[in-house]
Amino acid sequence: MGELPIAPVGRIIKNAGAERVSADGSEALAALMEAYGTAMAKEAIKLTRHAGRKTVKAVDINMAHEILQ
Amino acid sequence: MGELPIAPVGRIIKNAGAERVSADGSEALAALMEAYGTAMAKEAIKLTRHAGRKTVKAVDINMAHEILQ
Numbered sequence: 805m806g807e808l809p810i811a812p813v814g815r816i817i818k819n820a821g822a823e824r825v826s827a828d829g830s831e832a833l834a835a836l837m838e839a840y841g842t843a844m845a846k847e848a849i850k851l852t853r854h855a856g857r858k859t860v861k862a863v864d865i866n867m868a869h870e871i872l873q
Numbered sequence: 874m875g876e877l878p879i880a881p882v883g884r885i886i887k888n889a890g891a892e893r894v895s896a897d898g899s900e901a902l903a904a905l906m907e908a909y910g911t912a913m914a915k916e917a918i919k920l921t922r923h924a925g926r927k928t929v930k931a932v933d934i935n936m937a938h939e940i941l942q
Contacts, residue, residue, distance in 0.1 A: 807881040807882075807884045807885050807888065808877070808881050808882075808885075809878065809881065812876040812877050812878065813876075813877075813910065815876045816876050816877075816907060816910045816911055816914055817910075817914040817917070817918075817929055819876065819911070819914075820911050820914035820915045820918060821914075821915065821918050822914065822917075822918050822921070822929045823927045823928070824927050824928040824929065825928065825929045826928050826929065826930045826931070828930060828931040829917070829928070829929040829930045829931050829933065829934055831931065832931035832934040832935055833910055833913060833914060833917075833934045836909075836910075836913060836934065836938055837906045837909060837910045837913075838885060838906075840905075840906060840909050841882065841885045841886075841902055841905075841906045842885055842888070842889050844902060844905060844906075845885060845886040845888075845889035845890075845891065845902060846889045846890065848886070848891075848898070848902075849886075849889060849890050849891050852891070858892045858893050859892070859893040859894065859895050859898070860886055860891045860893065860894045860895065860898040861895045861897060861898045862895070862897040862898050862900065862901035864898065865898055865901040865902045865905065866901055869905055
C-alpha cells in the first residue's frame with residue numbers, strides 16, 4: 805500500500821465536482837483506489853498465467869474487470 | 874481522466890505478484906482506477922453536500938464506499 809501519490813487523487817475529487825477537499829479525504833480515496841487496483845491486478849495475474857504468459861497485459865486487466873465487476 | 878501517473882500503477886501490479894507488466898497493462902489499470910475513484914468521489918460529493926459542508930472529508934469518502942460496494 806501507499807504507492808499512489810496523493811495530489812493526483814485530490815485532483816480526481818476536484819474534477820468530479822468538489823469545491824474543496826481535505827487531506828484526509830484525498831488519502832482515504834487513494835487507499836480505496838489502491839485496494840481496488842490491487843484486487844483487479846491479482847485477478848489479472850491469474851488470467852495472465854492462465855494464458856501461458858508472464859507479462860500482464862491490458863487484455864488481462866480488462867478481462868479481470870469484466871469478471872470482477 | 875489521465876490524472877494518475879503510470880509508474881505507481883505498475884508498482885501496484887508488481888506488488889500484487891506480477892513477474893512483468895506491459896506499458897498497456899499499467900495504462901489499462903490506471904484508467905480503471907481513475908474511473909473507480911471518480912465514481913466514488915461523485916457519491917462522496919453528494920454526501921458532503923447532504924452534511925451541509927463544502928469540503929470533502931474522509932468520512933464522506935468512506936460512506937460513499939459503504940454505499941457503492
